[in-house]
Amino acid sequence: MSDFRSFEDFHPGEDIVLGSKTVTRDEIIAFAREFDPQPFHLDETAGETSLLGGLAASGWHTIAMLMRMLCDGLLLHSSCNGSPGVEEVRWMRPVRPGDTLTATARVMSTRALRSRPTLGVVTFLMTLVNQDGHAVMTQENTILFERREAAA
Amino acid sequence: MSDFRSFEDFHPGEDIVLGSKTVTRDEIIAFAREFDPQPFHLDETAGETSLLGGLAASGWHTIAMLMRMLCDGLLLHSSCNGSPGVEEVRWMRPVRPGDTLTATARVMSTRALRSRPTLGVVTFLMTLVNQDGHAVMTQENTILFERREAAA
Numbered sequence: 001m002s003d004f005r006s007f008e009d010f011h012p013g014e015d016i017v018l019g020s021k022t023v024t025r026d027e028i029i030a031f032a033r034e035f036d037p038q039p040f041h042l043d044e045t046a047g048e049t050s051l052l053g054g055l056a057a058s059g060w061h062t063i064a065m066l067m068r069m070l071c072d073g074l075l076l077h078s079s080c081n082g083s084p085g086v087e088e089v090r091w092m093r094p095v096r097p098g099d100t101l102t103a104t105a106r107v108m109s110t111r112a113l114r115s116r117p118t119l120g121v122v123t124f125l126m127t128l129v130n131q132d133g134h135a136v137m138t139q140e141n142t143i144l145f146e147r148r149e150a151a152a
Numbered sequence: 153m154s155d156f157r158s159f160e161d162f163h164p165g166e167d168i169v170l171g172s173k174t175v176t177r178d179e180i181i182a183f184a185r186e187f188d189p190q191p192f193h194l195d196e197t198a199g200e201t202s203l204l205g206g207l208a209a210s211g212w213h214t215i216a217m218l219m220r221m222l223c224d225g226l227l228l229h230s231s232c233n234g235s236p237g238v239e240e241v242r243w244m245r246p247v248r249p250g251d252t253l254t255a256t257a258r259v260m261s262t263r264a265l266r267s268r269p270t271l272g273v274v275t276f277l278m279t280l281v282n283q284d285g286h287a288v289m290t291q292e293n294t295i296l297f298e299r300r301e302a303a304a
Binding site for chain 1: 186187188189190192202203204210211212215216217219220223227228232233234235236237238239240241242243296
């Protein structure tokens with residue numbers, strides 16, 4: 001199998017390690033300022049008095065970092081053609097400045113599309129763990145890939 | 153009711169209009185460069201040859217813009233204490249440069265927490281429509297709010 005993946009190259013049960021990312025305080029605050037300016041994503045003191053127990057990244061920033069790892073580790077070397085949606089996003093632990101996050105994509109299922117014979121759908125369970133081995137987020141992504149050989 | 157909302161101020165069936173946002177080509181490309189550098193989010197020609205049919209915002213950028221409207225239109229004037237997760241994200245139509253997106257949050261259900269008597273959970277159906285009145289995205293968000301009067 002080459003490094004480039006088409007629909008046929010995904011097999012249920014396979015784990016694909018996507019890469020790692022260390023997040024800085026400046027990145028957490030810059031994302032929050034633009035997209036999620038809640039106090040506990042901007043300021044240590046506000047974070048400490050919140051349920052998050054300290055300054056923590058916006059959950060959407062955490063997802064965006066996962067998406068970048070998914071692009072670099074898989075999608076940019078594939079026949080990816082976008083995604084219709086995502087299921088069951090779970091934010092399980094706060095993401096702190098200095099945390100190193102590692103992303104894995106488990107192939108859950110694959111299905112060729114009857115309606116569009118050039119495409120197939122792959123469902124992944126994405127897991128993001130921190131440097132202590134604790135899961136900070138999971139989500140189920142459905143992604144469209146072109147087939148190497150379209151159905152007759 | 154004041155403008156500030158606690159858990160008790162949400163009622164199933166209510167629609168809360170969160171605001172609007174016009175997205176530029178530069179914003180679409182800047183987000184994609186950082187978090188989702190797939191060709192159809194960066195380049196008109198690549199977009200035209202993809203399923204998206206033209207340059208289109210990353211779905212995660214669309215969600216981040218919704219989150220900003222949710223903050224400005226509701227959460228920053230509320231007792232919001234974060235969110236454990238999101239269900240059923242659906243990207244229904246491409247978001248193009250120049251599109252004006254309007255967000256609405258429908259209150260689906262409310263539930264006081266037994267395990268944490270100072271908090272309640274509100275589930276929303278978020279809908280983002282474009283300037284033509286077409287839905288471009290929906291998602292179900294579960295958000296924690298402090299109660300004005302904690303249970304005895």
